[in-house]
Amino acid sequence: MQMASARETQRKVMTSARTDNADYAADLLAQVAATQSRRAFSELFRHFAPKLQAYATRQFGNEQTAMDLVQETMTNVWHKAHLFKPDKGSPSTWIFTIARNIRFDILRKNKHRQNDLSADELWPILAENNESLDDDYSLDGKVLMQEISSYYAQLPDAQREVIERIYIEGKSQQEVSDSLGIPLGTVKSRTRLALKKLKELITAHD
Amino acid sequence: MIKSHPSEANLFQYVAGELSAGLSLVMATHVDMCSQCQAAVADIEETLCKQEFGSTEPLEALNCEQMMAAIFASSAPKSVVRTPVESMLSLEGKRFNLPNTLARNRDRIGPWSHMVGKLWRAPMQVSSDSSVNLIYMAQGATVPEHTHKGTEATLVVNGTFNDEHDSYHDGDFILLNEKHRHSPQTQQEDCLTLASLDAPLHFTSGISRLLNPFSSLFFR
Numbered sequence: 001m002q003m004a005s006a007r008e009t010q011r012k013v014m015t016s017a018r019t020d021n022a023d024y025a026a027d028l029l030a031q032v033a034a035t036q037s038r039r040a041f042s043e044l045f046r047h048f049a050p051k052l053q054a055y056a057t058r059q060f061g062n063e064q065t066a067m068d069l070v071q072e073t074m075t076n077v078w079h080k081a082h083l084f085k086p087d088k089g090s091p092s093t094w095i096f097t098i099a100r101n102i103r104f105d106i107l108r109k110n111k112h113r114q115n116d117l118s119a120d121e122l123w124p125i126l127a128e129n130n131e132s133l134d135d136d137y138s139l140d141g142k143v144l145m146q147e148i149s150s151y152y153a154q155l156p157d158a159q160r161e162v163i164e165r166i167y168i169e170g171k172s173q174q175e176v177s178d179s180l181g182i183p184l185g186t187v188k189s190r191t192r193l194a195l196k197k198l199k200e201l202i203t204a205h206d
Numbered sequence: 207m208i209k210s211h212p213s214e215a216n217l218f219q220y221v222a223g224e225l226s227a228g229l230s231l232v233m234a235t236h237v238d239m240c241s242q243c244q245a246a247v248a249d250i251e252e253t254l255c256k257q258e259f260g261s262t263e264p265l266e267a268l269n270c271e272q273m274m275a276a277i278f279a280s281s282a283p284k285s286v287v288r289t290p291v292e293s294m295l296s297l298e299g300k301r302f303n304l305p306n307t308l309a310r311n312r313d314r315i316g317p318w319s320h321m322v323g324k325l326w327r328a329p330m331q332v333s334s335d336s337s338v339n340l341i342y343m344a345q346g347a348t349v350p351e352h353t354h355k356g357t358e359a360t361l362v363v364n365g366t367f368n369d370e371h372d373s374y375h376d377g378d379f380i381l382l383n384e385k386h387r388h389s390p391q392t393q394q395e396d397c398l399t400l401a402s403l404d405a406p407l408h409f410t411s412g413i414s415r416l417l418n419p420f421s422s423l424f425f426r
Contacts, residue, residue: 038274038278041274041277042270042274045270045273045274045277046270048259049268049270049273050262050268051258051259051261051262052259053262053268054258054259054261054262055258055259058258067268067273070268070273071273071276071277072283074273074274074277075277075280075283076283078277078278078280079280079282079283080282080283088248089248089251089252090252090255092255092259093251093252093255096251096254096255096258096259097251097255100221100222100223100254101223103223104223107223108227108333115331116227116332116333116334117227117230117231117311117314117332117333119223121310121311122227122230122231122234122307123234124310126283174306177293178293178303181294181301181303183292183293184293
């Protein structure tokens with residue numbers, strides 16, 4: 001009995017130490033994102049929920065509100081794990097900023113109007129729109145250049161302009177949007193249309 | 207080259223979510239424009255996270271299984287983030303490129319109104335306790351000398367303005383309180399600024415003291 005409990009404690013310590021490792025936690029998040037792994041999530045939960053609870057209790061001094069923050073934060077982790085970007089920081093910092101956002105809104109919920117600026121509008125860490133090119137559209141630059149040089153003259157001017165800036169000048173979509181003075185959405189749709197058209201042209205000539 | 211940044215202490219308060227919504231919006235817009243402060247914010251997020259997540263509560267009150275069951279049964283929280291629809295702002299025949307934070311919150315920018323002289327203002331609806339305005343100063347404009355009751359944050363979105371202390375360019379962030387008095391003006395260049403204020407401006411000099419009611423134009 002005693003031994004079992006000692007092992008149990010030891011296992012908990014080990015799990016916690018592993019989850020402290022950013023790569024390991026990032027891997028758990030990736031599993032949650034890819035396969036909705038409840039096992040991976042519950043490991044994240046057992047590691048982060050007590051930390052969130054301690055943070056929230058210090059912030060609110062109210063157990064119920066603290067619990068709400070824990071639940072809301074972990075609910076976002078469960079549903080939005082795919083938005084975690086390992087190159088932008090550690091899983092624990094990502095989860096902290098989610099909690100910070102929720103706290104910001106909870107503190108303002110009661111005394112403010114519905115239309116007030118929300119934390120997600122200040123810090124869009126859970127925004128679905130991706131600033132960078134979707135993976136489907138990030139083609140190998142060199143191959144693309146060889147392939148498309150003869151085809152891309154056939155693109156409509158508006159699309160060619162965007163493609164030139166992204167693939168030849170190496171600009172980001174946001175920069176193209178800024179320099180041409182057109183909305184980011186338009187840059188994205190022109191990129192998609194142009195690449196689709198190029199693909200058609202290339203396959204037609206293969 | 208941005209030379210005027212928020213203090214380290216301000217950045218900590220911003221990252222922790224301790225500042226008013228209005229000041230936070232101005233800080234976020236500065237951070238959009240400033241790679242140095244972007245790096246600082248990333249560092250501070252990490253530092254605060256280590257600090258805040260350093261301790262754990264004993265889990266007596268936390269029923270993990272029950273909460274996880276509720277989470278698995280929940281539907282995905284819907285994203286309230288607006289995607290930037292249009293990042294250009296047209297005003298007085300000029301076009302300005304809005305930094306991401308402003309572009310994302312573009313629908314919070316109210317109508318432009320001409321104040322006095324060469325000054326225009328558009329209020330931003332941010333929260334009931336913050337006053338945030340975009341202020342446009344045409345070339346050769348002067349804002350009468352004033353102090354601040356409370357804290358005024360100003361960010362140069364585009365252009366240049368001067369006061370008695372210095373000249374400020376794109377991305378410069380200036381935080382002034384009741385100890386400071388200044389009279390911003392533009393010379394050959396016009397200037398679009400974003401300003402948050404937590405109390406009315408207080409005009410101090412000569413005839414412009416008569417303009418004190420004018421401060422209510424900024425703070426509304």
